[in-house]
Amino acid sequence: MSSSKENGKISRRSFIALAGGAAGAMALASMGMPMGWAENNPEIDVDALGLDKFNTDVLVIGSGMAGLFAAVKAHDAGAKVMMVSKGRLGSSGQTPFAKGIFAFDPEKEELSIDEFVAKISRSAMGSNNEAYTRQMAEHSLDRVNELKSWGFFDSAIYNKSFSKPINERNIPVHERIVVTHLIKEDEKIVGAAGFSVDEQKVLIYEAKSVILCTGAGGFKPNGFPIGDLTHDGTIMAYDIGAKVTGKEWNDGHPGRAENPAACYDGWGDMFENKPSTVSVEVHHDLGVDLNYMVYASGNSVTMGRPGEGDMNAVSGGPFTPEEFKRQETGRRPGPQSDEGRPPRGEGKPPGGGKPPKDGGGGPPGMSGTPVGGSSAGMAIHKSEGLVPINERCESNIPGLYAAGDALGSYMSGGIYTQIGSSLAGSAVQGGVAGEAAAKYSKTVGSVSISDAKIKDVEEEILAPLKREAGYSPAWVTQTLQGIMIPNFILYVKKENLMKGALAYIEELRDQHMGHLRAANLHDLRLAHETRNMIVSAEMKLRASLMRKESRCSHYRLDYPEMDDENWRAWINIYKGEDGTMQLEKQPFGQWPNQGAEIV
Amino acid sequence: MGLVMKKERKIYQYLPLVLAFIVLPLLLWFLSDFPERSLQMNALSLLTILAFSLLLAQFFLSRTNRDMVKKVKMSNVLKIHKFIGYVFIGIIMLHPFFILVPKFLDDAVSPKDAFIRVITSFDNIGLVLGLVAYSAMLVIMITSFFRFKLHMKYRTWRTFHAYLTTIFIVAAIWHAITLGRHSNGAFTLFYVITGASGIFFLIRMYVLKPSKKPIKNV
Amino acid sequence: MAIESINGCIGCEECIKSCPTDVIRLDQKTKKAIITFPEDCQICHLCRLYCPVDAITITPEKSIPVIVSWG
Secondary structure, eight states: OOHHHHHHHHHHHHHHHHHHHHHHHHHHHHTTOOGGGGSOOOSSOGGGOEEEEEEEEEEEEOOSHHHHHHHHHHHHTTOOEEEEOSSOTTSSTTGGGOOEEEOOOTTTOSSOHHHHHHHHHHHTTTOSOHHHHHHHHHHHHHHHHHHHHTTGGGOSSOHHHHHHHHHHTTOOEEOSEEEEEEEEETTEEEEEEEEESSSSEEEEEEEEEEEEOOOOBOSOOTTSSOTTOBOHHHHHHHHTTOOEEOTTOOOOOOEESSSTTOHHHHTTTGGGSOOEEEOOOEEEEOSHHHHHHHHHHSOGGGGSSTTSSOGGGSOSSSOOOGGGSOSOSSOOOOTTGGGTOOTTSOSOTTTTOOOOOOOTTOSTTTOSOEESOTTTTOOSTTTSEEOOSSTTOBOSSTTEEEOGGGBOOOSSOSSEEETTHHHHHHHHHHHHHHHHHHHHHTTSOOOOOOHHHHHHHHHHHHHHHHOSSOBOHHHHHHHHHHHHOSHHHHTSBOHHHHHHHHHHHHHIIIIIGGGBOOSSHHHHHHHHHHHHHHHHHHHHHHHHHHOOSOBTTBOBSSSOSOOHHHHSEEEEEEEOTTSOEEEEEEETTBOTTTOOBOO | OHHHHHHHHHHHHHHHHHIIIIIHHHHHHHHSOOOOOOHHHHHHHHHHHHHHHHHHHGGGSSTTOHHHHHHSOHHHHHHHHHHHHHHHHHHHHHHHHHTTHHHHHSSSSOHHHHHHHHHTOTTOHHHHHHHHHHHHHHHHHHHHHTGGGTTOOHHHHHHHHHHHHHHHHHHHHHHHHHHOTTOOHHHHHHHHHHHHHHHHHHHIIIIIOOOOSOOSOO | OOEEEEOSOOOOOHHHHHOTTOOEEEETTTTEEEEOOGGGOOOOOHHHHHOTTOOEEEOSOOOOOOOOSOO
16 A cells, blocks of 8 residues: 555544544543554555465364363374464463363262252252253263373463464464354354454464354453453354353352452462362352342441351342251351362352452452453353254354354353352363364365455455444453343343343344454454354353343342243354344253253 | 771771662662562562662772772772672573463463563564573673683683673663663663773773873782 | 563563553663553553563542543
């Protein structure tokens, strides 16, 4: 591009941005940000962006616990594997913060696997998929032993141990690549596309099979380390026709009133601890009961620490089965405390653990007044994500697999049950998906993505950089947070308020999503993440509106009872032929397609 | 009486050096707004800064400082020079390990991995200069300690010592400015001025006007 | 706010790579890590834990952008 043309463009853009964006710019300037940040004044020459193309059998997207095992097991099953990640191997998503991993050792446990699965199902009130619950328990010890051999338990940070098996197998890893599109041709997966945040490049991955290990997501809430998780995998799969589930469930972690944005401080020194294993300990850990208590009684400040003392001070609210009611109100030291695990009794703060509901001095860093919604936008681990059509982590799109939090496997159901099982489940499902994808890829001839398709996708990827003016992703995100995160929308649900919120979200979808601007590659990432959050918010509201009952972590103030007659079912979401969001029921205990029973 | 007076006068001779190389860096430290760290890490940082500052002072605690040598016995100056040399080079030699102390206290990057990472970052000019300075410093110390075993002529040794010091100090200052945790504008200025003055003293002695008169009070 | 300063950086890029939210970038001139997008810092301390020379200072405070009608 000639420089004079570029200059002309910039000045015009600057003019529009200055004329229109003065308020925003001033607001940002008041935060100490450079004024230029608010203008869409691209710092890079969009038309000079390079394009790299790669070809592989199995493409693993995401580099957390699920991605690690997906890549390793697909490679070991004979496939050519590539891994691509928005962050760094072992240092992105929730994996870096997960410190407890469940290992079911039949020789040490009192419960048999059958009894364990039955207990999980009782806690989950039928909402779990027993095939995945069982699979997790059966394979967990093997995965844990492999992790041990790679040095996983020797360090609080995981990049080194994760790199070991990946390097030994020479699996290429592309880090800091934002994958934005899955590509489907002739009704099957043919690859994915994205861009690098470091180099000015669009990347096209041709792959016979893709495994989404992209984790779950949230609304970039404060106080929980999911700022990089925006349901990217789920939304790009939804866009090409995959079915998605689990959006009505809620992870109910509270934060602290003091410095609520500080994830690290909120969890004491847990992020600095080495991981350790956890044995059978099944709970019914809601978290959202705190939200109800605060809603019913005013604010936590006036009632002391929620959970402290008498849980019955507030009647009603989310239901906990008698068997799983906590015996003592004091802090549970937990049988694992002698293994050097944090005294919370939960191994994994962002991954299946549960916040302390007790005062009692409080675990390190978690004392003080709690506030709600630190993990807002995230459902129960393993409950939201792609709908599996079988126990091999396969989606309804041939060649597309998902594992870990990107798969709506309902391993635990709509509630946290076995502590530390989330990290174990990611490892197990990663391995299962890896093997399945490798096997599938052998049945497929070579794949290639047409130039026309590449051109279209590239256009979509770069659109925010090319806009002359538009909304900043940061502002749209902040607005979305204001709509979605309040207790009376997200946690204590009622028809009219959710409909109101949905109207706002539809406005963001229709009037803002297509006008997100980006001046650099960091902004471009934010723009795509923001888009994914808007679609996720719509899913969350529609699913919550549809489920007219209360069960596990989904609580409707207007339908407070569990309705077994109508709602022994999961909700699946898919894109209709007209592009609108469609919802359907899938009975508990059945696979989606022919209604075959899950055994 | 006379003896005490003389002694007092001698101590007085060192006062400017004490002010410039102990009091001033301490002052710069306390006046700067450095991020809060633990007491032990602050103590180690301060020790490193003082050690480096005292090594800079070595330029002025030697024969090159003609004014001082006129007033104070060279043998006394040498005693101090040797003491500072051995003790504070020893401390500076430890400073790469001071940096690793926090790595012993958490379970994240192991001290071994951190150390390997530090000494193999050859693409970083500051680190390479640090390695150069470190090596030069080691050679300076060893050749000082074994001076008599080297069978060098004293003058040759002294010139060698001076040139090596120049290499050391230039590399070390550059290293400290580019990598130093506490290298703000004030410390940069301090290092550049004292280093440049020291090198000027050396040049004056060895290049510009070689002293013809041997100093007798060795 | 949040990630506050980097002092004594050796340019190894560990923090840049290990930041989940892409807050830190390498200054091409000085070859040091610089805090580039602090507004996206989630205060998770991974950068500090990965830093081999303990160069990163993080505070628990974070301010939220002011609300405007569009931006």
